Amino acid sequence: MCQQSQLYKVTKVEAQKRPGRYNIYLDDEYAFPVSEEVLIQYHLFKGKTLTNSLIQTIQAADQQSKLFAQVVDFISYQSRTTAEVRTKLQGLTEDTDQIEAILTHLEQLALINDQQYAQRYVQQVALAGKKGPIAAVRYLVQKGISENLAHSMVAQFYPDDQATVNARPLAQKAFDQYARYPYNKRIEKTKLSLVRKGFTFATIDEALAELDDTVDETEQAALLEKAGQKAWHRYRGVDRFQRVQKVKQALMRQGFSFADIDQFLDNIEEQQ
Template structure:
C-alpha cells in the first residue's frame, strides 16, 4: 500500500491520509511529523495501527491540555475526564506520563494550592479539606504534606470567626446548648476538637443569668402547656427531661418546677 495524498482539513492541525487513492484515516500535525508521513510512502496495516493509536493519544493529550487550561487538576480528574470522552486506559497512560514530565500535573502541588485557596477563601477546616482531596484522588502522604500550608494559627483565626457567627446565631439558647452548638458547628466545618475548644475559649463567653432564667421560663411554660393534661408527677417528670435536654441545669429546672407547682 502507498500513501497517495495528504490533505489538510478545515480544522487547523488535522490532516486526512489517502492510501491507494482512497481516504483511510486522519492524523494530527504532531503525528504527521512524528512518523514523517509523506506522499508515495509505502505503508503496512501494522504501521497504520501504530499511527492511528498515536493519533488517539495525541487527541487525548490535547483534550487534557484543554481541560487543564481552566484550572489545575489531579491525575484522577484527568483520567475521569478522558474516560468520559471514551479514551482507553492504554491511551490515557502515556498522556499522564507526558503531563507529569512537563510539570502540567502534580498532585502534591495541586493539593498545596487547594489547601491555600480553601484556607483563605472559605470556612472549611482540615478534615473537610482532607475529604475533598481524597475524592480528587490525592494520596494520604500528599494530603498530609499539603495541610502544612494551613498552620494551627490560621486554623484558629478562621475558627474564631466562625464561632463568633455561631455565638450570635445561638445566643438565645441555654448557655450549655449554645456552647455545644458552636462546637458542633466547628466540627461540621472540619476543625478538630482542640481548635474548637480553643476558639470558644478565645470568645470569652459567659453565662448571662438573667437571660438564662428568661429562656428557662419561656421554654418551660411551653413544655408545661404541652403536658398540662398529665398527672402532676408525670407532667413534672416530662418537663424536667425536656428542659434538661435543652441545656438547663437540674437546680434551675427544679426551682422552675417548684414555682409552677
C-alpha cells in the same frame, strides 16, 4: 493493504478545515486523517513510504493524539487530579495502555500533579478561613487524592495554630447567631457548626475557650420561664413527681442548666 510487506507511498497531504488536522492520501487514494503532531512525528510528507504495520502504528498514535487533545481541553478550564483525568479518559476509551500513556505524558508536562493540586487547595482553604483541615482532607479524597497525601499537605500548610485562628471568628459568629437558645444549647450548636465546617475537637475547644460568651441574664431567664411554663403545662396530666422529672428532662434537653431548672421549679412550687 492486506499484505504486511506491501508498501504505500504518500502522494498527497491535505489540510482539513479543522485546524491541526490533515488527510493522508496513499497511492492517490484517501487513506486516513492525522493530527499535525503525528504528521510531524512520522514525517508524513509526499513521497514517504509506509508499511501496513507502520500505518497501524500511525493510526494508533493519532487516536492517542486526539484523546490527549480532548483531555488537555478538559483540564484547561480548571486544575484536575489524576483520578479525575483517568475517569474522563475511561469515558473516551477502553484502551488502558493509552490511558496510562496519556497520564504519564500529562505528568511529564506538569499538566497534572496531585501534590501541587493538594498543596494549592489546602493553602486556599487555610487562607480563606471558612473551613477546617478535616474539610480540606475530605474534599481532596473525594477528588481522588490519597489520604496520606491529603493529610501530609494539611500538616504542612494548615497547621493547628492556623486552624485555631480561623475557628475563633467562626465560633463567635455561630454563638451570636444562636442567641435565642439557652447558653448550653448555644455552646452545643456552636460546636456542631464548627464540626460541620471541618475543625477538630481540640481546635474547637481552643476556639471556645476564647469565646466572648457573655449572656443577657434577663433574656435567659425569660427563655427559661417560657420553656418551663410550656413544659409544666404539657405534663399536667401526670402525678406531681413524674411531672417534675419530665419537666427537668425537657428543659435539660433544651440546654438549660441544672441550677436554673431547679430555681424555676422552686418558683413553681411557691406559686402552687
